[in-house]
Amino acid sequence: MLGLSIPLIIIGATIALSWPLSRYMRWAMDSMGSSSPPNRFDSLAVGVLGNAAxxxxxxxxxxxxxxxxxxFMFVVVFTILTTQQWLPLNPDGxxxxxxxLAFNTAASFTSNTNLQHYSGEVSMSYLSQLGALMWLQFVSAATGLAAVTALCRGLSGRTNLxxxxxxxxxxxxxxxxPLAFVLASLLVLFGTPMTLEGAAVATTLxxxxxxxxxxxxxxxxxxKQLGTNGGGFFGPNSTHPLENPSFFTNVLTNMAIILIPMATVWMFGWITNRIKHAAVVxxxxxxxxxxxVGSAAMLESQPTQAFARLPVEADMNLEGKELRFGTTAGALWAVSTTSTSNGSVNAMHDSLNPLTGLFPMAGMWLNVIFGGVGVGLINMFLYVITAVFLAGMMVGRTPEYLGRKVEAREMKLAILALLAHPFFILGxxxxxxxxxxxxxxxxxPGSHGLSEIIYEFSSAAANNGSGFEGLGDNTVPWNVATGVVMLLGRFIPIIAPLAIVGSMAAKRATPESSGTFRVDTPTFGVVLMGTVLIVGALLFLPIAVLGPIAEFLTAV
Structure with a gap:
C-alpha cells in the first residue's frame, strides 16, 4: 500500500490542477466563442503571421x-539535421x-512522436536540440491543441472551426x-542543468x-513532458541523473506528462457546454x-521469471530500474508515458516483467487513455461516435450525438481512422x-524479440516514441518504415475526426427528447468503456498472446 501512495498522490494532485488549467485553456484557445473579451494576443498573431491568421x-x-x-516544419528540421556541422551552436563538432536517420527524426518530432534512433548527446548539436527539435516539441504539441479546439468548436455547432x-x-x-517557464525554473532549482557551454571534462579520483x-x-x-513529446536530451532519457536528478524532479515531470491531456478533456466540456459529458469521458x-497503473505496479513487484526459482529470490524486479526511483515509480511512468503518447522513460521497458510490459503496449494500442496533447481526446471521439452509433442501432433509433445525427458518412470516416491504427502496427x-x-x-529470440518489433511499430503508430530498446533499429529500413508510420499515424486520426465534425456541424440540430440516448450518464460511460476495450481486445489480442503473454507462459 505504501508503494502505491506516491502514484495516488501524483494522480490526485494532477487531477486537481487540471480543473483550473482547463478553464484557463478554454479562455486561451476559444475566448472568441465565449462571453470573455477577445485575446489581445490574437491581434499580435495577425501582425506577425499576416492575413493567414x-x-x-x-x-x-x-x-x-x-x-x-x-x-514546412519537416523540411526546415531535416535541413538543419543534415547540415548541422556547418551551423552555429555546435561546440563539440x-x-x-x-x-x-534525419528523415526518421524529422518525421518523429513533426508528428509529436519523438521516437529516437540516436543518442542526443552523441549526435545532436545545441542548434539541432534547441532550434530544430525543441522548437518542434512546442509547435507539434500546439498542433494537437489546435486540432482538438477545432473539434470542440465543430461539436458545439460551429461550421467555422x-x-x-x-x-x-x-x-x-x-x-x-508559460507552463514551460514555470516547470523549467523548478527543474533548474532541483538540479537540472541549463547551459550552452560544451561538454565538461573532469578527472576522476x-x-x-x-x-x-x-x-x-x-x-x-x-x-518534452508538457507537450507529451518524450524525446530525451540524453540517450538514457529520464533515467539520466542530469535529466531527472531527484525524487522531486521525477514527481514534477510525471505530473507534467498527464497534466495537459487531463485538462484537455475538461476544456472540451467548457467549449461544447457539455461538462457532464466531459466528466463521463x-x-x-x-x-x-x-x-x-495498479496492475503494472503489482506485476513489477514480483521477481523476474529468471530468478523466481532461486532459493533466495528478490521480492521485486529491479532489472532496468533507476534505483533512485524504484519499481513502483518505473511502473507508474511506463503506464503514464504510453497512456499519453509521451514516450519518455525512467526505467528500461525492455526489462519489465512480461505481463507488466503488456500494459504500456495496451496503452498505445488503445491510444485513448488521456493520450497526447489534444489528440488523445480526438482519438476517444472516434470511440464515442462508434459507441453512440452502436447504442442507437441496438434500440432501433437513428444515432444522435450532441443534437446531430450520426449517419453512414460519419461512421465510414470513424472506422477508417480506427482501423488505420492497427493496420500500421500489425502490417x-x-x-x-x-x-x-x-x-x-x-x-x-522468440516471443520477446517479437514483442520488441510489435512495441516499435505500436510506438510509431501511436506517436509515442518509447521502445523496447533491445532492438537495433537505426537502419535504413527501420528509419524509413517507422518514419512513414509516424506521419500517417499522426495525421489520419486528426483529419478524419475533423471531417466528421465538419459534416455534423452542417446538419440541422435535433432537439433532445425522452428518447434521446444521453451521453452524460454512467450508462453511457459503461457503453463507451465496453466499446474501447472490446474493439481493442479484438484487434490486438492475437499479438498480445504471441508476444508478452507467450513470453510469460514459457519463461523458466
Missing amino acids: SKGQTWKEYCVSMLVFNV KEGLEAS GNFYQDVWRATGLILL EGATQTIARGPVAAFVTI FAVMLVIYTVF GAAIFASSSWGLAALNN
Missing part, C-alpha cells in the same frame, strides 16, 4: 493549413545526420510557453579523464489509467518479423 476556416481549410505548416495558425499561436504563447555531456537540458526536458479514461510488425529487416535487428 485572421480569417475563419472550414474543416477542409483548417486541415490544409495544418498540413502545409507541418510540411557534431556531424550531420545520415539521410534516413477557427483559424489553424491563430490556434497554434495561442497554444504556444498562452499555454505551453582514479586519475582518469571523463567527458560529461551537458547543455540546455532543463528547457528541453520541460517541453474523463471517468472512463481515469478508470482505465488507474487500473493499468509493419508482420513485414519486419518475417524478413531480415526485423530479424537482423533483434538481440532477443
